[in-house]
Amino acid sequence: MRAALRSCPREIHGRKEADCPPAANAICDPRIAPMMMSGRSNLTGSNAARKQAYCTGMLADEIRQFLHKNGIWLDTNKGQHFLTDESVLEDIVTVADIQKDDTVVEIGPGIGILTRELLSRAGSVTAIEIDPRMIPLLRIFTMNEQAELAKNLTIVEGNALQTPMPTAVYKIVANIPYHITSPLLTHALLESSKRPTSLTLLIQREVAENICSEESDSILTILVRLFGTPSLVRLVPPQCFLPPPKVDSAVIHIECFPEPKADPEAVQRILKLSKLAFSKRRKMLRNTVGEMPSGTEAMTQVGIEPTRRPQTLSIDEWIALDAALTEIRASS
Numbered sequence: 001m002r003a004a005l006r007s008c009p010r011e012i013h014g015r016k017e018a019d020c021p022p023a024a025n026a027i028c029d030p031r032i033a034p035m036m037m038s039g040r041s042n043l044t045g046s047n048a049a050r051k052q053a054y055c056t057g058m059l060a061d062e063i064r065q066f067l068h069k070n071g072i073w074l075d076t077n078k079g080q081h082f083l084t085d086e087s088v089l090e091d092i093v094t095v096a097d098i099q100k101d102d103t104v105v106e107i108g109p110g111i112g113i114l115t116r117e118l119l120s121r122a123g124s125v126t127a128i129e130i131d132p133r134m135i136p137l138l139r140i141f142t143m144n145e146q147a148e149l150a151k152n153l154t155i156v157e158g159n160a161l162q163t164p165m166p167t168a169v170y171k172i173v174a175n176i177p178y179h180i181t182s183p184l185l186t187h188a189l190l191e192s193s194k195r196p197t198s199l200t201l202l203i204q205r206e207v208a209e210n211i212c213s214e215e216s217d218s219i220l221t222i223l224v225r226l227f228g229t230p231s232l233v234r235l236v237p238p239q240c241f242l243p244p245p246k247v248d249s250a251v252i253h254i255e256c257f258p259e260p261k262a263d264p265e266a267v268q269r270i271l272k273l274s275k276l277a278f279s280k281r282r283k284m285l286r287n288t289v290g291e292m293p294s295g296t297e298a299m300t301q302v303g304i305e306p307t308r309r310p311q312t313l314s315i316d317e318w319i320a321l322d323a324a325l326t327e328i329r330a331s332s
Contacts, residue, residue, distance in 0.1 A: 059113075060084035063242055066111060070137055074243060078131065079177020082110055083202065085240035088251065089117050095233050095253045096173045096200040098122050105196070107160040107174040107184060110134055112142040114175055119149040126170075127153065128160040160184065165192040175202040178245075182220050189227040189256075190267070198228075199254040208232055208250035217311040222274045225315040226267055228256035262319055270322045277310035284309060289321070294332070298324035 063082055067074070074080040083089060092114065098104065098121040109115045109127040111134060118125045119142060129135060135157050143150045156163060161183050172188060181203050189195055210218045212232040224230050233251040238244035262270060277288045286306035289295040299306050302320040304313065313321070 059086050060242060063111070063113065066137075066141060072111075072133060072137065075131070076243060076245075079108070079179060080110060080131070081175075081241040081243060081245045083113055083175050083236075083240060084242050085236070088202070088234070088236050088240055089114060091234055092173065092175075092200055092202065092251055093117050093121055095251065096171060096198065098171070098173070103166060103168060103170040105165065105170050105172045105174075107172065107176050107180075109138055109174075112138045114173070115153065116142045118173060119152055122152070124152045124154065126156060126166065128156045128158060128163050130157070130159050132157060161187050165194055165196070167194050170194075170196055172196045172199040172201070174200075178204040178207070178247075181207055185220060185224060189223060195227065195256055197256055199252075199256070200233075201252050201254075202236065202249055203252060205235060205248035205250040208252040211252060214314075215311045217278055219271060219274050219278055222315065222318060223267075223271060224254060226262055226270065226319075227260050228254045230254045261315065262322075266319070266322055266326075269326065270318050273322055273325070274310065274318060282309070292325075294325060294328040298328055301328070 063084055074082065096104075098118065100121070100123055102122045102124075104118050104122045104125045106115055106118060106125060106127045109129055110131075112127070115125060115127050115138065127138060129138060135155060138155055139150060139153065142153060161180060165188060176184060181201070185199075188199065207220070209232060210216050211221050211224050212230045213221065216222075221230075231253050233253050236249040236251065238246070238248065241249070260267060273289070276292070277285060280288050284290075284307050285299060285304065286296065288310070289299060290306050296306060298321055301324045302317070304317060304321060
């Protein structure tokens with residue numbers, strides 16, 4: 001089921017969206033909605049005051065001052081767009097369902113804006129950062145208010161696409177550079193010996209919507225649906241970042257299956273098959289899969305009309321089509 005969406009504050013009939021009753025502007029992912037709809041919060045004391053203050057822009061001011069003090073200029077070529085909206089941070093950690101005994105891997109933490117939220121909830125956080133300028137600042141920023149939690153933070157300097165994932169149970173929660181979305185999902189789901197139980201990512205809106213679409217024309221969607229169930233949590237416009245990116249963003253949550261829907265060899269075959277079909281995405285399957293040896297026979301065997309286009313096939317149909325092709329070839 002596709003989750004409804006919420007974005008940063010905007011004008012609604014002359015009022016700021018943040019001032020409107022929750023029911024008027026949002027119905028989020030089921031893990032977020034109860035807290036919003038009831039108006040309840042698990043925040044108390046000074047922490048609640050800090051959260052409320054940040055909703056008015058203090059988080060953005062804190063980040064600007066911290067960067068200025070340390071002489072840091074953000075490199076947008078590396079995808080450095082720091083999230084400055086507290087409500088988005090709250091929704092990310094809520095939908096990720098972080099528990100006190102969880103191990104969380106964060107990709108591209110920067111100075112630690114999301115890291116700070118993760119440390120307050122998780123048992124341990126491993127932050128993988130490729131920019132050496134950020135390494136000393138990451139610990140400083142996260143220790144400003146949570147020095148006692150710093151011992152739960154492990155910082156790894158390096159490329160997340162080349163860094164082995166944990167061998168124990170873990171979740172991935174991150175605001176990632178847009179250009180590594182596909183390589184990161186491939187690394188985490190396909191290449192890692194231990195896959196995450198879930199991924200909660202802030203990525204480019206177009207990619208997020210494509211992954212979650214029932215009729216996607218993306219091989220990335222096929223990959224994700226072989227390993228888990230994706231849902232679109234909320235939209236995030238450019239003004240929620242420093243500096244603002246040129247495109248809209250979205251939070252996506254992928255709940256991974258205990259085991260993939262296909263074995264490793266089948267996964268590789270399915271990805272190769274879908275790549276062939278999507279190479280001519282406007283063509284009917286008879287013009288792509290049908291031109292393969294036994295392709296038409298396999299489609300007939302599993303009840304897939306050759307006049308359909310690849311984006312209309314469900315993940316189960318891709319799996320069935322691959323199984324039919326494999327069986328026919330083995331018997332010939």
